[in-house]
Amino acid sequence: MKRICIYPGSFDPITYGHMDIIARARGLFDELVVAIAHNIRKNSLFTISERIEMISELTGKFGNVTVDAFDGLLVDYVRKRNACCVVRGLRAFSDFEYEFQMALTNRKLNDSFETIFLMTHENYSFISSSLVKELIEFGGDISAFVPEPVEHRLKEKLYVHREQ
Numbered sequence: 001m002k003r004i005c006i007y008p009g010s011f012d013p014i015t016y017g018h019m020d021i022i023a024r025a026r027g028l029f030d031e032l033v034v035a036i037a038h039n040i041r042k043n044s045l046f047t048i049s050e051r052i053e054m055i056s057e058l059t060g061k062f063g064n065v066t067v068d069a070f071d072g073l074l075v076d077y078v079r080k081r082n083a084c085c086v087v088r089g090l091r092a093f094s095d096f097e098y099e100f101q102m103a104l105t106n107r108k109l110n111d112s113f114e115t116i117f118l119m120t121h122e123n124y125s126f127i128s129s130s131l132v133k134e135l136i137e138f139g140g141d142i143s144a145f146v147p148e149p150v151e152h153r154l155k156e157k158l159y160v161h162r163e164q
């Protein structure tokens, strides 16, 4: 049976930190699904379709990576996709509490899959989508944090926002 792993997140936008997790996790499974969650509690900068486009463009070179979006609970999506695993990146100790709570809650809801954590490469351990958005807002250089197509899209968004 095909071993499918889900990499869920907001990816608003995708950073080099996410790319690093994708590149390493895809080697461990037959298929890695980057799954964008419709997050009702977060005010997103990019629409789901924009995020799908960006991630697809950046991961197109990887044969076993697909991109999708889901509504509702992650555990239901994992079941629907017949996945055996969920992967999340751990950047710093500060991520641990949130990740631990999510993984254990998910296991209580459905114990038929495992959550695994990959340590983000030390070069990217301090990068977050929120930080990138704040930097670009104030004119900071984000080229070390996000791939060029993402930087381009961020600048486009900012331009549109400023024009409004």
Ligand code: PNS
Binding pocket: 008, 009, 010, 011, 037, 039, 072, 073, 074, 075, 101, 102, 103, 105, 106
């Ligand atoms: O990139 P993020 O914002 O840290 O990702 C969080 C995400 C999307 C993985 C989490 O919020 C999630 O799984 N959302 C789907 C809804 C759900 O299942 N919530 C209960 C989690 S215990």
